[in-house]
Amino acid sequence: MSRDGRSGGRRGRAAANAAETPVRDPYIKRKIPPYSVLGDADLAILEHNADTILEEIGIDIKDDPEAIALFVAAGATADGVRVRFPRGMCREIIQNNAPSIFTQYARNPENNVVIGGNNTVLVPAYGSPFVYSREGGRRYATIEDFRNFVKLAYAADSLHHSGGTICEPVDLPVNKRHFDMVYSHIKYSDKPFMGSVTHPQRAEDTVSMSKIVFGDDFVEENCITVNLINANSPLTFDETMLGALKVYARHNQATMVSPFIVAGAMSPVTVAAVAAQSLAEGMCGMALAQLVRPGAPVIYGNFVSSMSMQSGAPTFGTPEASLIINCGAALARRLGVPFRSAGGFNASKVPDAQAAYESANTLQQGLLAGVNFMLHTAGWLEGGLAMGYEKFVMDCDQAAMMAIYSKGVDMSENGQALDAIREVGPGQHFLGCSHTQDNFKTAFYRSTIADNNSYEQWIEDGKQDAEQRAEKLYKDMLGSYVAPELDPVIDAKLVAFMEEKKASFPDSNIS
Numbered sequence: 001m002s003r004d005g006r007s008g009g010r011r012g013r014a015a016a017n018a019a020e021t022p023v024r025d026p027y028i029k030r031k032i033p034p035y036s037v038l039g040d041a042d043l044a045i046l047e048h049n050a051d052t053i054l055e056e057i058g059i060d061i062k063d064d065p066e067a068i069a070l071f072v073a074a075g076a077t078a079d080g081v082r083v084r085f086p087r088g089m090c091r092e093i094i095q096n097n098a099p100s101i102f103t104q105y106a107r108n109p110e111n112n113v114v115i116g117g118n119n120t121v122l123v124p125a126y127g128s129p130f131v132y133s134r135e136g137g138r139r140y141a142t143i144e145d146f147r148n149f150v151k152l153a154y155a156a157d158s159l160h161h162s163g164g165t166i167c168e169p170v171d172l173p174v175n176k177r178h179f180d181m182v183y184s185h186i187k188y189s190d191k192p193f194m195g196s197v198t199h200p201q202r203a204e205d206t207v208s209m210s211k212i213v214f215g216d217d218f219v220e221e222n223c224i225t226v227n228l229i230n231a232n233s234p235l236t237f238d239e240t241m242l243g244a245l246k247v248y249a250r251h252n253q254a255t256m257v258s259p260f261i262v263a264g265a266m267s268p269v270t271v272a273a274v275a276a277q278s279l280a281e282g283m284c285g286m287a288l289a290q291l292v293r294p295g296a297p298v299i300y301g302n303f304v305s306s307m308s309m310q311s312g313a314p315t316f317g318t319p320e321a322s323l324i325i326n327c328g329a330a331l332a333r334r335l336g337v338p339f340r341s342a343g344g345f346n347a348s349k350v351p352d353a354q355a356a357y358e359s360a361n362t363l364q365q366g367l368l369a370g371v372n373f374m375l376h377t378a379g380w381l382e383g384g385l386a387m388g389y390e391k392f393v394m395d396c397d398q399a400a401m402m403a404i405y406s407k408g409v410d411m412s413e414n415g416q417a418l419d420a421i422r423e424v425g426p427g428q429h430f431l432g433c434s435h436t437q438d439n440f441k442t443a444f445y446r447s448t449i450a451d452n453n454s455y456e457q458w459i460e461d462g463k464q465d466a467e468q469r470a471e472k473l474y475k476d477m478l479g480s481y482v483a484p485e486l487d488p489v490i491d492a493k494l495v496a497f498m499e500e501k502k503a504s505f506p507d508s509n510i511s
Contacts, residue, residue, distance in 0.1 A: 027113040027160045028120040031408040034370030036330040049276035058084035063239040070291040090283035097290040102297040108190035116338035124163035125379040128387040141167035154189035158400035164194025167387040173507035178202045179498040190484040195225040200243035231259040231281040233266040249292040257285030258301030275327040278302040301340030316345035317358025322365040329369035342366020343376025344395040351391040390470035
């Protein structure tokens, strides 16, 4: 056979394989119903308890007289920083104004995500000051690590979002690193991204950079960024978080109001109490967003872990946290807003068996509960203190499995496969039948990490464990990364904006 003939054959096989590659879904469209551990009567009790907390105990609004004035004008009462809300006030404001489902637009329209309803968007982990890799161990994160994880998230078909502060680039000044983080999301990915929330001005900078890419009017009329607003549980919001919330809401950008609760320290130890407290805190923040700009998109979130009552350390992947996630998702559906929770949570220091089972517990429970925006899907280690390279691609493998599970059972004629059973009959095998030949390439999920070979083959291949296989995978992904196109004019405007802003004030290592 000629060289051209052999090359043509390879090209033909490559074309055939490319044709069989399924089209990437920009987000999960769940075809399975959500599972709720509580019925309507019990959920109504939790809602009543949340309103009791808002009415009788109230929320402290620290150093934000504007927010207090907005609440009072809407019917709340204030005693200093303590704000109390008439029963049902926050719920009514949210239900009358907040969208139940909305689109977050990406630089590449094919990567737009629809948040809410029966959809699930899987997002990288967020906020770690350290990174971990098998090769380099645990160390402080840098902007190069940040870029690497943006590239990995871009390359991972099972992730739908670029995320936000994937890791803290501690080699950059605290008061300026947000420029480089937002720019990295725009430059090295064309998936949707999250903005800065560590200061109201940094939120404004995120909006300004978004407008350079998308245009002023488009940003004001559409959601470009989702932004994480944490309550200082118990029952407290500070001016930093509310300041960022108000900036984003005024510009019609989504705020994800998420109480941050370690049960036993920042809330009572029981599931029902945590669920009610989290709902009260979440409704307070979401109502404020609607008072700032009616119709601004919001997401109700909760971040909940239990704790070791012996050491006080947070614990993850526990049944109590899974129950709270489930309650939160059901309460969000009743409120009529999208829900954020779950992720690859674990307390392990390395991507070992503990990391795997704790993460799988939370990821799968989140999918079954009907979580819409799953922050921390990939990379989480050490209770969120470290972002793991190997762990990231391991979690992406789990995310791909979740996407398949969410499609449910194929009940088409092909799925029922009676023709195959008729063809083969009793006592034979199905390996050679027409149905198997037609479906074998897509019949079962093929893990990017797991080794399913025989023991002897595993020995021959070097006895590699999952972490070693994951190390090779993430390095291959970074080695083959190709950046998405970015208009050079837009790129130049972004760089000029950052340089001008950075030069206008001194560096600081204090947030």
